[in-house]
Amino acid sequence: MQKLQLKNGINVKFIESPETPRIALTLFLAFSEPDNTPGLMTVLNRLLLQGTKTRTAEQLANELDENAIELYCELKNDYMRLRVLSLNEDFEYSLELLEDIIKNSTFENFDKEVEKLKGELTAELDSARAKAQDNYYNTIFANHPYGIGSSQILENIDNIKKEEVKNKFSELLANSKKNICVVGDIDFEKVKTLVEKYFGDLPNSAAEINSDKYILNQDKISTVTKEDANQAQIHKGWILPPIFSEDRHKFMLLNTVLGAGGMTSRLFYELREKKGLAYVVRSMLETNAQASCFTVYIATEPKNIQTCLDGFKTEIDKIMNVPLTDEELEDAKNNLIGRRQFYYETNLLKATMKGLQGAYNFPDDCEETFVKKIQNTTKEELQECAKRCFSTPSVLSVLAPSEFLKSAGLEKK
C-alpha cells in the first residue's frame, strides 16, 4: 500500500491491483457527531444524485449508465461513504462526476425526492422483516441518531426544509474528516495527479469522531402487531462499547461462536439444526463510534416465540457461565480469521475496508494487529467479556399476530 496526503490534509491510500478491469475509489466523510433529525441526512444523501449546476438528474444518470460507472452515495451511522467503480479507461471520468456531485449539487429536486422517499419507505415497511428491524433499532437506540429508521423518517420528513438540507451539506463538507482510497490497475503517479486535481481543494476537518458512550439503562420490551404474519420476528439485543474498544476482537469472537460463524454457530445448531425452529437464526454485531450493538435474531412460526426466547436465554447463559472448549475457541478463531480474506477480495471491497479503517483513524497495520489479538484471546478472557456484555440491560422486540404476542406474555405496543 502507498500513501500520500493532499494539500488539504486528506489522507490517500493506494493499492495497486494489476490485471484487473475496474478501478475503485472510496471517499469517506466521517462525522464528528451523527445528525439527530430523522430524515435530514437521508434526503441529503439521495439529493446528491439529483442534479448539479451543470447536469440535470437525468443527465447525470445517463452519463453514469452510458459509461457503466457505478457511483454509490451511502449513509452509515458514523460517516457518509461515496464510492465509484469504473472500467479502467473511464476512471478519470468517474472522478469528474464524483467531483461534480460533491461540489455542485443543487438540491433543487428536493420536493420530488421527499415524495419519492416517502413512497419507498412506505413500501419497505410492507415487509414484516423491515418493520421488525425498524422497531428494534428504534427501541435499542431510543433518542439516539443510530435508532433513526424508516418509520421515524416518515413521521418527520414533512418538517424538513430544503435550506436545512443545503446547510447541512455545507456543514458536512466543512466539518467531516475525509479519506480517500484507490485500488486498481493504475500507476501511483497518475493516482496522485488525479486525486489532487479533483479532491485537493475539498474542505477537510481534523476533528475525530466523537466517541461518547450511549448507555441503555433498563430492559425494554417492544412489540409490533401484524395479524397476517406467518412468522414472528424476534430481535434481542445489548449495547456494547464503541468500535474503539480494546475488546472489539472479543465481541467478534462471541458473535462467531453464537450466531455468525455459519452452520456450526451455537444458535444455528441448537435452534435450527436440532429443533427446526427457523430458517434464519443468527447473531449480528454492529460496531459504531458511540455504541456498538449485539443482536440475536430469529424468524419463527408465531407459536414458537417462547421456545425461541428460552433458546436465546440458554445460549446467552451458557456463553457467560461455561468456558468454551479449546477446540471450539480454536475453530472460532480460524473461522473469523479465514473469513477476513473475503473482505478484501475485489478492488471495491479493498478500497472500502481501507477507507473504513481511515474513517475511524485506525493505524495501517490494524488488520494484522486485529488478527494477532484474535489469536491471543483465551477462553477465560472471552467468558469474562461475555459476562460483561450480556449482564447489561437488553432490548426485546417482537413482531407477531396479537394472539401469539399475548400467549407469550408480551404486551402490545
Place this chain on the structure above:
Amino acid sequence: MENITITQIKYPFLSEPLEIYQRECGHTIIFAKKKGELINVSTWVKTGSINENDLNSGISHFLEHMMFKGTKTRKPGEFDKILESKGALTNAATSKDSTFYYVTIPKGSSDKNFDLTLSLHADMMLNAAIPPEEAGDIFNLKEPVKSEKRERHVVIEEIRMRMDQPWTKTYNLLNHNLYNEHPYKRDVIGTAEIISQMKRDTIYDYYLRYYTANNMTTIVVGDFDSKTTLEKLLKLFDFEGRKNCPEVEYKIDEQIQTTRYREIYSDVNTGFIMYGYVTPKASKLKESIIFEILSIVMGEGLSSRFYQNLIEKQEEQIFNVIGADYYQYKDGGNFFVEGNFKPEEKEKAIELIDSEIDKLLKDGITENELGKAVKKLEARFAGNAETVSDISETIGYYATTCESLELAGQYLSTLQNITLSDVKEMANAYLTKNHSAIAVLMPEKYNKQEV
C-alpha cells in the same frame, strides 16, 4: 487413466483459458485459474423444479438441505464444522434448472485446506446419507408436532418466510400463471403441505436418480495445479454403480395469447405489480442478450425509461418503485416488469406500464440506449470475473442451464453485434401485452371494496 476429452475455451477477463475435462462416464470437470488467496469448489447438478410434479414439488430444494446432513462415513454437521473452522463459506442453492453446492475457502499456507475441501465436497455429492432422523417424521400440518423437530420444519419455516414477503407473494402468483403444463409453474421451494408429507425414501430415491455422472459438473476456480487436482477429482468422483440419468425433454408451453391477470390481497399499504413474459431458451445466446439489453434500457438504474418516465417525470407520484428484470432458464427465460405503486392509482399504474411497453414496441430503442446497455453488460461481465465465486457461478450457469460453455466465450462478440432492429424485432415477438401474465398484490381493504 480413464479416457477423457480435454478442451480449452478462452474466457473473457481471465488470463488463462478454461480447461474442460469431459469424462467417459458423463461427469464434467472445469478449471478456471485466478490468482489470489481464495479458492472455490462447486458442483452443479442438472435438477431443480424442472424435474418435479404436483406430488413432489419442492423435493430438489428439500434434498439440497438434506445434503448437509452427513454421508455414509461422516456424521451430520461434520462437513460444516471442518470447513468453517478453516474460514470457509459453504452453501448451496436450488433453482428451476439446477442445484449447486459450493465451498469457498482460504487456501492457507499449503494445499491442505484445498485437498480437504475436494474430498469433503466429493463425499457430500456422492455419498449423502439423508438420515431419516435428520429429515424428521412426516406430520399433519394441522396437528401439533409430537416428534423432535428436524430439517423438514426448517424448510417449512423458509416457506413461511417467503409468505411474509410481498414481492415473493406477487412473483409466485405470476410464475404459476405464466405456464400451462411446464414444471416451471411450480414454486422451487414447494408447499408446506407437500414438504410435511414427503418421505425420506422418496428424497433418497430422487437423489440416486438425479445426482449422477452425466448430471454433474464440478468446477474449481482459483490458484491451483491442474494435473494434481484433476487426478484427485477423478479418484474422488467415482460414480461406479450409479446409473446415469436419462435425458428428459419437457414440452414447452404454447406462448400465452391472451393476457392472464390475477389479483390477491394482503395486509400491505402499497400495491405490488409484476408483468411476466416467457422468452426464448437460455441457450439462445443472442436472444438472451437482447433481453438483457431490454431489461437495462427499460428498467435498470436511474437512467432507465421506467424510472425516468414513470417516476421522475410524473407530476403526481404513482410508482414508488419500478423496474425490469430478466431471468434465464433452460426451457425459456422470463422478462419481468415489477412495480410498487399507490394502491388508489392501480389503473393509472397499469396504463403507464402499458404505454411504455407500447412505445418500445412501436419505436424500439435508441442508438444511445443500445450503447449504454452494451457497455453496462461488458462491465458486468468484467465484474463477474472479480471473485472466484462469481466466476464459478457464471461457468456453472453456461455449463448447465445453457448446456454450452462455448457461449461464455462468445458472449462479448455476440453482444457487440446486436442491432437496433434485432432488439425491436425481439421485443415485438415476445413483449406484446397479449403474451403477458400480470400479478397484483393489493391492500386487503380493496378486496372488501370489490366484494
